[in-house]
Amino acid sequence: MRKSREQGVTVQPTVALRGVQVFQGLLDRGQQEEILQEIRKIVAHAPLFSPMTPYGRPMSVQMTSAGQFGWVSDAKGYKYARKHPNGNLWPAIPLNVLDVWNKVSGANRAPECCLINLYRETAKMGLHQDRDEADFQQPVVSISLGDEGLFRIGNTTRGGKTESIWLKSGDVVVMGGEARLVYHGIDKTRAGSSTLLSGGGRINLTLRVVT
Numbered sequence: 367m368r369k370s371r372e373q374g375v376t377v378q379p380t381v382a383l384r385g386v387q388v389f390q391g392l393l394d395r396g397q398q399e400e401i402l403q404e405i406r407k408i409v410a411h412a413p414l415f416s417p418m419t420p421y422g423r424p425m426s427v428q429m430t431s432a433g434q435f436g437w438v439s440d441a442k443g444y445k446y447a448r449k450h451p452n453g454n455l456w457p458a459i460p461l462n463v464l465d466v467w468n469k470v471s472g473a474n475r476a477p478e479c480c481l482i483n484l485y486r487e488t489a490k491m492g493l494h495q496d497r498d499e500a501d502f503q504q505p506v507v508s509i510s511l512g513d514e515g516l517f518r519i520g521n522t523t524r525g526g527k528t529e530s531i532w533l534k535s536g537d538v539v540v541m542g543g544e545a546r547l548v549y550h551g552i553d554k555t556r557a558g559s560s561t562l563l564s565g566g567g568r569i570n571l572t573l574r575v576v577t
């Protein structure tokens with residue numbers, strides 16, 4: 367568990383790219399391992415799956431969720447749902463993950479969804495906006511674990527110039543304010559760049575207020 371004395375301490379981003387804040391190395395190895403243990407418990411109840419894209423092909427990223435809402439897709443597209451496709455309610459968002467939200471988000475609400483993305487080998491995520499939430503005043507916070515991922519940041523409309531940054535294990539990203547609706551994605555991961563995950567790969571947790 368995160369030491370309580372750390373709560374309430376203001377932390378500052380180490381990098382800001384187009385308004386996207388990056389807190390590099392916010393989580394040390396011990397904290398990363400503690401979060402990973404909680405993710406293992408979540409996955410035992412809410413197994414990873416590869417959502418279908420609207421193009422009829424499964425995504426290369428495997429996903430599951432924690433919280434009151436999870437992210438699922440069907441033939442009609444993506445949506446938030448109260449249950450895993452297996453019919454179970456999603457497990458609760460772990461306290462050590464909520465600690466990260468409380469430290470960096472500046473938000474007055476708690477996250478209602480923790481999306482868990484697993485990238486093995488050549489998995490990637492195309493440029494997208496996070497815009498299925500009701501309140502864009504609420505930021506999105508993400509935690510990277512395991513192998514490094516090349517995070518591309520574009521603009522609030524499709525197209526135009528982009529900038530990229532490698533996200534490492536323990537880095538935390540905040541997309542809020544003017545940057546809340548910027549297009550972003552993961553072009554690739556760097557296999558073997560971290561020893562955190564047995565079997566390799568990268569996990570990204572994305573915390574959002576949905577309603």
Ligand code: MD6
Nearest residue numbers: 496506507508539541552570
């Ligand atoms: C990823 N991240 O890092 C994908 N979205 O694997 C996201 O899609 C994302 O990192 C919103 C805010 C932060 C993020």
Ligand code: FE
Nearest residue numbers: 494495496550
């Ligand atoms: Fe996103």
